[in-house]
Amino acid sequence: MTNKNPTSYDFIGDIHGCHDTLVSLLQALDYQYSDGCYRHERRQAVFVGDFVDRGPHQIEVIDTVRAMVDAGQAHAVMGNHEFNAIAYVTEDKKYGGYLRAHTERNERNHWAFLEAMQASPERYDELLEWFMTLPLWLDLGDVRAVHACWDRDGIAFLKEKYATDGLMTEALLHAASDPENPEFEIVENLLKGKTIKLADGLSYQDSVGVTRHYMRVRWWDADATTYKAAFIGPPAALSHIEDDPIDGDHLIEYGHNEPPLFIGHYWMQGKPTPLSPNIACVDYSIARREIGKLCAYRWDGETELDAQKFVCVPRLEP
Ligand SMILES: [Mn+2]
Structure with a gap:
């Protein structure tokens, strides 16, 4: 049963391989597993990116999220970790090597995913292909999501130049990996923040x-x-x-009259609260063992966001 015109969305923060915690949050939000994925009768989920790296269950997180997206129960946008995963294996036609260099630091940050791919090499291509389908931003009309920053001018530039409504393309991937191009700073803003x-x-x-x-x-x-x-x-x-x-x-201007915007990425701590009347971050540091939690914001059409509408569960992974 696909919910065709929902006005109610649950915006879910960065998961980083913590699948047990993801399931715990979906259950706290009254999603139930049936017919191949988690569903809610009246709501859809919107995932704000950063599914991989750091936590212990890389593939499980992707499979759970992707099944919801495929069944029309969720949307998902790209995080910097998905972008980096693609760039890590894409050869750099201009300078040689890879679009994301295989430095010790980059390898360390990506290690949980690389290890999962060593254990399941048959999944690698398919997971990267799925990452490529994740839009860089999502505009649902009354509400928006992006991993880190709604760079309005940058979005307009990409829409015009790449005739895209957020989807990554091969050309954009290469352009965005070279600091000489305007695409580099735009994608940095969108996925890593200003x-x-x-x-x-x-x-x-x-x-x-x-x-x-x-x-x-x-x-x-x-x-x-x-x-x-x-x-x-x-x-x-x-x-x-x-x-x-x-x-x-x-x-980066985001007007008070613009639709509410949900972001992840910023490793927030403490009691969740909106960043401004129409911007909220749902990333509450799941990757930090002692204090991490996974958070959602239950949005029901309001133009002014409300601190009461966050739902969080503590990290379950050891
Ligand atoms: Mn991030």
């Missing part, structure tokens, strides 16, 4: 211990005018971030 460079000589350690010279910013927040105020990242790193006014532009 970043700005710290002042010379400054850096901080991110949540997995990597030294960063760029910081993720609160791109939606016009009140965040200093580096410290705009910083998104581990609280412990804040002492390394200056309180000086931001040099240049860090904002």
Whole structure:
């Protein structure tokens, strides 16, 4: 039974291979398994990307999500981890090697998925093909989803140049992997969020211990005018971030009258709450063993988002 014109969607955050937790969340949201996938009589799910890497059940997560999408019970958008997985195995026609270099750090970040593919090599091509079907953004009319940032000008550029409504193409994949092209920054914005460079000589350690010279910013927040105020990242790193006014532009305008937007990606912590009246992040750090949880926002058509409408389950994976 496909629900053809739902006005009610459950936006589900980054899963990162945590299949037991995914099932626990779907059950908490009253989805039931029947006829090959999880379904809800009156609602659809929207997954905001980052299905793979980090957790123990890479393939299981994809199979559960894909079955829902195929049955018309869910939508899913691409996360940076799916984009990276494709780029990791795609040869770079211009510079040689692969579009995503096989550096030690990239391999470490991708290890859970690579290991799963070593155990099930027959699935590799098919899973990458599915990643390619995930749109970079999703506009459902009254509500929107993107993994990290709704870059309106970038979306308009891609729509025009690639005649796409969000779908990745071979040409765009290559263009977006070369920093010389405008596509690179646009896809970075959409999937990894807006970043700005710290002042010379400054850096901080991110949540997995990597030294960063760029910081993720609160791109939606016009009140965040200093580096410290705009910083998104581990609280412990804040002492390394200056309180000086931001040099240049860090904002990507998202008007208060635009449809509600759901994003993932930002490793939020604590009690879920919308980022602004019409933007909410549903990523609550599932990959962090001790504090991680998987969150959803139950949307029923409201234009102003409500902190009461998040539903979260704790991480079940050891
Ligand atoms: Mn992400």
